[in-house]
Amino acid sequence: MEDLHDARATRRTPTGWFLLFGAAGGVAGLLPWLASGPFLPLQNLGEGQDPSRPGPFVLLPYSQYSIITIIVLLVVGGVLAGVLARSRGARPGVGRSLATVAGVVVVQVAAVVQTAVTTRAVLQERDESAVYLLLLTAVAVLAAVVAAVACLLVAAAPRAGAGIGLMVGAAAAGSWLGVLLFPPFSYESPFSALIPMLTYVSPVLVGLAIAWTGVASVGRVIAALVGLGLVWLVPALTTAIASAAGTRVLARDLPGMAEYGISVFRSASTIPEIVAPPLVTAVVVAVAGLIVRGLLAFRRRRAASPVPTAHG
Template sequence: MPPHAIGKDVALALLIGLLAGLPGLAPWLVTGAQLPLQNLWGAEVLPQQMPLSLLPLSQYELTTLVALMTVGGAAAGLAVRLWSPARRRLVVWCAAGGVLAVQATATVQAFSVLDAGLAGGAMSGVYFAGLLAGVIAAIVAGLVALLLIAAKSRALTALGIGLIAVPFGSWVGEWAGNLAGAGNLSAPVLTLLRWLPAVLVGAALAWCGLRPARRAFVWLVNLAALWVVPALFISVNYVLGTRLPERDPQELALMIRQILTATLGPDGGAGPTVLLALAIALAGAAVGEFARRRRRR
C-alpha cells in the first residue's frame, strides 16, 4: 500500500478507537459524572457536592467499571472486523491505541480527583490501590475483547462476543437504569436484560457454527462463561458491598465461597439462560448447515 493509504488507515483506526471508547463510558457520563459518595472521603459532603469524575470509582461499582471498559474495546473490535482492512494488524493496534487513549485519560482524571479527596491513612491507600488494580484489569479485559472480536477467525470473534456478553448486558442495564431512574425499570425491560446475554451468546455460536470440530471448544467456553461470569459479578457486588477493609480476610473468603456455591448451583438461576443460548445456537447452526447444503445442490 502507498504511504498515504497507510496513513489514512491509521488515522481512521485511531478515530474508530476514540469513538468506541467514548460510548463505552457514556452510561456513566450521561448521569452527570459526579464521583459516588466515598466511605473514606476526607470531608462530609452531599452527593451533589462530589467532584466531577470520568469514572464511577467506588467499591460498589466495580462490575460497572468492567462493563464500561470492555464494551468500549468490543465496539472498536467489531468496527475493525466489519471494515476488514488490508493491514489488519496495524489497524487493530491503532484502534486499540485510540480506545486506550480515552480510557487512560478517564482513569488519570478520576483517580486524581479521588486521591485529592480521600482522607489520609493506610485504609485509603489500600482502597485507592485496589480500585486502580480493578480498573487496570478492566482495561486489559477490554483490550482482549478488541483483539478477539477484530480477528479474521470466526471462532475467535465468537469467543470474544461470548466473553463480553454479560458485561454488555450490564452496560445496557446501566443505560436503562440511568434513563428510567433507579427502581423504575419495567418488568419487560428487566426480562430483556436478564435474557440479553444468552441471546447474544446463542447468536454468536450459531454464526460460528460447529465445523471444523475444534469450534466446539468455543461453544464450551462461551456457555461456561455465561454460567460463571454472572455468579462472579453477583459475588463481587455482594462482598465489596460489605465494606471490605473492615472485615476479616478469613470471613471474606468464606463469604465468597458460599456465594459462589449458591450462584453456581442448580438454584442459582444460570441454568435457563445457558439452555436458551444453547437452543439458539443449535437452531441457528442447523439452519446454516441446511442453507449450505442447498447451495451445493
C-alpha cells in the same frame, strides 16, 4: 468475492481511521455512565463531601458498590471497538488492529487516570484510603487489559478467536445495558419492568455469537464451550463480587470479604434454578442460529450451482 471485497475495503481505509474506531469504541463503552450524570459517588472514606451536592466529574464510577459497572464499561468498550474494526473487512490486518487497540487503550487509560486522581483528592489521608484506591484502580486496569485482548481478538483473530472475543463482550452486555437503563445510585427508572428480561440478554447474545462463529472446527467448538462457560460462571462471579464488595461490615477485613465472595460464588454457580435457564437459552439460540446459517448456506450453494440444460 465477498472476502476480496472485504480486503479491498480494508485497504482503502487508512490506519488512522482504525485508531479513531478504537477511541470511538472506548467512548461508547463509557456512555451508560456518562449519560447518567457522571459524578463521583459519595465515598465512605471521603473528606469534606456534601451529600446534598454532586461530586466532581469522573469518567468511571469509582466505588466499592460499582466494581461490576467499572468492569463492564471497559470490557464492552473494547469489544465494540473490535467490532467497528472488523466491520471494515473480514480481518483488517495486524497494523490496523493494533491501531484499534491503541485507540481503546488511550481512552481507557485516560478514564482510569482521571478518575483515580479525582478520587484521591477527596479521600481522607489514611492507609485504608490508599488500599481502597489501589484496589479500585487494579480492577479498572485488569478490566482494561481484558478489553484490549478482546478488541484484538474480535478485530484480527480467525473466526474462533473472534467468536471468543464477542462472547466476552456478550457476557458483559446484560450488565452494561442494565447500567444504561438503570443508572448507578438512582432509585427509580422508567424501565423497571424490564429488569427480569436483562437476565437473558447475555445468554441470547452469546448464543448468537456461537451461531456466527460456527462449530465446523475444533477451535470453533472450543469457542462455543467457552461461551457457554461464560453464561454459567459470569453471573455467579458478578453476584459474588457485588455481594462481597458491597458488604460494609467486611470493608476492613479483606480475607473475610474474599471468603464471603467465594462462598456466594459457589452457591450461585451450583443452584440449578439459577444456572439452567440462561444456559438453556444460550443453547437454544445457538442451535436455532446454526440451523438458519446452514439453510442460508445451502440456498447460496444452490443459487451458485450451474443450471442443467437439456440436450436434444
